[in-house]
Amino acid sequence: xxxxxxxxxxxxxxxxxxxxxxxxxxxxxxxxxxxxxxxxxxxxxxxxxxxxxxxxxxxxxxxxxxxxxxxxxxxxxxxxxxxxxxxxxxxxxxxxxxxxxxxxxxxxxxxxxxxxxxxxxxxxxxxxxxxxxxxxxxxxxxxxxxxxxxxxxxxxxxxxxxxxxxxxxxxxxxxxxxxxxxxxxxxxxxxxxxxxxxxxxxxxxxxxxxxxxxxxxxxxxxxxxxxxxxxxxxxxxxxxxxxxxxxxxxxxxxxxxxxxxxxxxxxxxxxxxxxxxxxxxxxxxxxxxxxxxxxxxxxxxxxxxxxxxxxxxxxxxxxxxxxxxxxxxxxxxxxxxxxxxxxxxxxxxxxxxxxxxxxxxxxxxxxxxxxxxxxxxxx
Numbered sequence: 001x002x003x004x005x006x007x008x009x010x011x012x013x014x015x016x017x018x019x020x021x022x023x024x025x026x027x028x029x030x031x032x033x034x035x036x037x038x039x040x041x042x043x044x045x046x047x048x049x050x051x052x053x054x055x056x057x058x059x060x061x062x063x064x065x066x067x068x069x070x071x072x073x074x075x076x077x078x079x080x081x082x083x084x085x086x087x088x089x090x091x092x093x094x095x096x097x098x099x100x101x102x103x104x105x106x107x108x109x110x111x112x113x114x115x116x117x118x119x120x121x122x123x124x125x126x127x128x129x130x131x132x133x134x135x136x137x138x139x140x141x142x143x144x145x146x147x148x149x150x151x152x153x154x155x156x157x158x159x160x161x162x163x164x165x166x167x168x169x170x171x172x173x174x175x176x177x178x179x180x181x182x183x184x185x186x187x188x189x190x191x192x193x194x195x196x197x198x199x200x201x202x203x204x205x206x207x208x209x210x211x212x213x214x215x216x217x218x219x220x221x222x223x224x225x226x227x228x229x230x231x232x233x234x235x236x237x238x239x240x241x242x243x244x245x246x247x248x249x250x251x252x253x254x255x256x257x258x259x260x261x262x263x264x265x266x267x268x269x270x271x272x273x274x275x276x277x278x279x280x281x282x283x284x285x286x287x288x289x290x291x292x293x294x295x296x297x298x299x300x301x302x303x304x305x306x307x308x309x310x311x312x313x314x315x316x317x318x319x320x321x322x323x324x325x326x327x328x329x330x331x332x333x334x335x336x337x338x339x340x341x342x343x344x345x346x347x348x349x350x351x352x353x354x355x356x357x358x359x360x361x362x363x364x365x366x367x368x369x370x371x372x373x374x375x376x377x378x379x
Contacts, residue, residue, distance in 0.1 A: 008078045009069030012085070013062060016115060019050040020058040034111025037097045049089045051113040061115045068122040075129050075202065088121020088189040095185025103170035112179055117186035124190025127155040129199035132207035159187060205231060205238060212244045221251035239268045239275065243283060250290065259292035266296070270303050277311050280304070285316075288323040298332055305343065314347045334360060334367040341373070 023030045033051035035044040052058040073081045093112055100107045133151040166180035194200070208227050215224035225248045231241035246262035249255070266283040269275040284304060287293050296304065301324075308317035321340040324330065337360040344353035357373045364370050 006070050006073040008081050009065065009073050012069065012115075013065060016050055016052070016058065016062060016065070020052045020055070023051050023053075024055065030113055031111055034113040035093045035097070036109065036111045037100050037107070038109045040097060045090045045093050046086065048093060048111070048113050049086075049115050049118050052115075053113055057114055061119060064119045065115060065122070068119060068126050071130060072122045072125050075125075075199065076197075080197070084121055084125055084190060084193055085118045087193065088124070088186040089115065089118030091189040092117025092120060092179075092182040092186030095188075096179055096182040099166070099181040099185075103166075110177075112182060114179070116179060117182035120183045120186030121190030121193070123155065123158070124187040124192075125194040125199060126190075127152065127187075128191060128194035129203045131155075131200070131203055159184070162187070205241075209238075209240050209244065212241075212248070216244065216247060216251065219251065221248040224248040224251075237264075239265050239272075239279070242268065243279075246286065250286070255290045255292075259287065259290055259295060262287050262290070263292055263295045266304075267300060270300055270307070277307060277313075280307060281313070281316060284320055288320055291323070291327070293320060293324050294327050294330060298335060301336075302339075305339070309343075309346075314343060318343060318347065334364040334369040337364075338369040338373060 023033070030051050030053055033044060033047040035041075035048040052061065069081075072084070076084065096112050096117070131150075131152045134149065162180050162183045165176070165178060166184060169176055169178075169180060208231055212224040212227040215221070215227060225245060228241050228245050228248070231237050232245055242261050242265035246258045246265060249258035249261065262283055266280070266287060269280040269283060284293065287295075293301070304320065305317045308314065308320075318340070321336055321343065324336050325333065325340065327333065330336070337356055341353045341356035341360065344350075344356060360367070360373055361370045
């Protein structure tokens, strides 16, 4: 499947860059756009996200936005990504406002600027969505990943760092200019939205599918099925789990178990037009190799052939029909023969089409399809 490019992240980066250039050339803008706890202006909850005090400040946030934005935007649609970003940024500023008023009154007159609160929201979402990932800390060989730690451990260490920084700043007469409370508020917002939007379940599903795929690549069909079991036990298993489970059983040589799973996956693909044709074609090819296309209804078969024709892939559609015609006792064989002959005509193979129609009339002379073929011949 084609990876969606993070256009929204790119747009935010461009906006931040242009705003930073403007702020550096006009220092008074930084103060005007910043969110000041002593004089809160609601519009500044948004403008403060785009103001940066220096190029170094902008560069650090740009790097984190690029890293986390790339992953989070791929997991969300553009509108939800923007909602996550701005809600986290606004609540990060409000958290800073509340906590500075209680613990750091010396910063009450200072403006809060920068995108780090909003980016911390991306970190919070990332922490739950990709909690199964690992952060690589060392390499054991030039072309091989080495030692690493779980993503949730890395995020926990970051949160502890922010918390310790906030506590130390709260007891200091000369606190740093780092918005620890904003970071924590943004992170908490992103984490809550991740829970509400089911990011944990999506991350778990992705992890199980990745592990099952890796097991299949290693030739371990049994291990793949064990990884897939939690997904297959769901009321509506995802298409990818059905496909991988079918492939695993086929790898184990059990086509009786493989065929129903692949048929369910193919039906799922046919019932969801947004499924890409490459996936549908792969499923149909696997079933054709196992003699499983016979499990499709005539309506499902028609939709399958129609999808192939829309993709100008009549050659593959003809192979599927040929696979079905191998079943001499199939009750729908006359119907499939007529469909095959008509597809041959559309594919520019009139002689082969005539042969298919001849077989239809000779083997099934009393069928409705044979009558239709004779009428077509008279016309």
